[in-house]
Amino acid sequence: MPALLAPSILAADFSNLKWAIDMINESEADWFHVDVMDGVFVPNISFGFPVMKALQKHATKMLDVHLMIIDPDKYIDEFKKAGAGSLSVHYEVCRNLHRTIQAIKHAGMKASVAINPHTPVSALTDIINDVDIVLVMSVNPGFGGQKFIQHTFDKVLRLKQLIIDSSSKAKIEIDGGVDLDNALPLIRAGADILVAGNTVFSSPNPLEAIKFLKDPL
Numbered sequence: 001m002p003a004l005l006a007p008s009i010l011a012a013d014f015s016n017l018k019w020a021i022d023m024i025n026e027s028e029a030d031w032f033h034v035d036v037m038d039g040v041f042v043p044n045i046s047f048g049f050p051v052m053k054a055l056q057k058h059a060t061k062m063l064d065v066h067l068m069i070i071d072p073d074k075y076i077d078e079f080k081k082a083g084a085g086s087l088s089v090h091y092e093v094c095r096n097l098h099r100t101i102q103a104i105k106h107a108g109m110k111a112s113v114a115i116n117p118h119t120p121v122s123a124l125t126d127i128i129n130d131v132d133i134v135l136v137m138s139v140n141p142g143f144g145g146q147k148f149i150q151h152t153f154d155k156v157l158r159l160k161q162l163i164i165d166s167s168s169k170a171k172i173e174i175d176g177g178v179d180l181d182n183a184l185p186l187i188r189a190g191a192d193i194l195v196a197g198n199t200v201f202s203s204p205n206p207l208e209a210i211k212f213l214k215d216p217l
C-alpha cells in the first residue's frame with residue numbers, strides 16, 4: 001500500500017503561495033504539511049495564523065499542522081479554527097502530553113506526537129495507544145532542506161514493533177530530508193506518511209516529484 005504524501009509548504013515560494021496551493025490541490029499528494037515555528041523551540045520562525053487562514057481558504061486537502069512551538073496547549077482551538085485537520089505537538093515540550101493529546105482529539109483533529117532525533121521510541125510506550133500519528137523527525141527541526149539522518153531507519157523499525165506489540169492504530173509519519181532515494185526504503189521500513197519539502201518544491205517538475213514519491217515502487 002502506498003504511503004500518504006504531505007508536501008511541506010515551508011519550501012514553497014511565499015511570494016507565489018497560491019500557485020503552490022493550487023499545484024498541491026491538483027497533484028496526487030494527500031495532505032498539506034504546515035510547519036509552524038516559534039523561534040524558541042527551534043532556531044527559526046516560519047509563519048502563523050494569517051498564512052494558515054490563506055491555506056484554509058484555498059486548500060482542498062487536509063492541513064497536517066506540525067507545531068514546533070513551546071506552548072502548544074494555548075493554541076489548540078485556534079489551530080482547529082484555522083483549518084487544521086491534524087495537529088502534531090512535540091514530545092520534548094509537553095509536560096502533560098496525555099492531556100494535550102486528549103485536548104487535540106476533543107477539538108476534532110487527529111492527534112500526533114512528534115519526536116526529535118534524540119528522543120527514543122521507548123518514550124512513547126505509554127502514549128502509543130492514544131495517538132493517531134507519531135511524527136518521527138528525520139532531521140533536527142527548524143529548517144527545510146537538511147540532510148536525512150540515517151539512524152531514522154532503526155527508529156522506524158522499533159516504532160513499528162512498538163505499535164504492533166501495543167495493538168496501536170498509530171500511523172508513522174517521517175519528516176525531514178525525504179527524497180527520491182529514501183522514500184521507498186522508508187515505506188518498506190514501515191512509514192505510512194511521508195513529508196517532503198525540498199524534494200517537491202526544488203524539483204523542476206513538482207507534480208512529477210509528487211507522483212514519484214507517491215508511488216516509488
Ligand code: DX5
Pocket residue numbers: 008010011033035066139140141142143144145146175176177178195196197198199
Ligand atoms: C523541519 C520541518 C520539515 C521540513 C521538511 O523542521 O518540520 O517539515 O519542512 O523539509 P525537507 O523535506 O526539505 O527536509
Ligand code: ZN
Pocket residue numbers: 008033034035066175195
Ligand atoms: Zn514538519
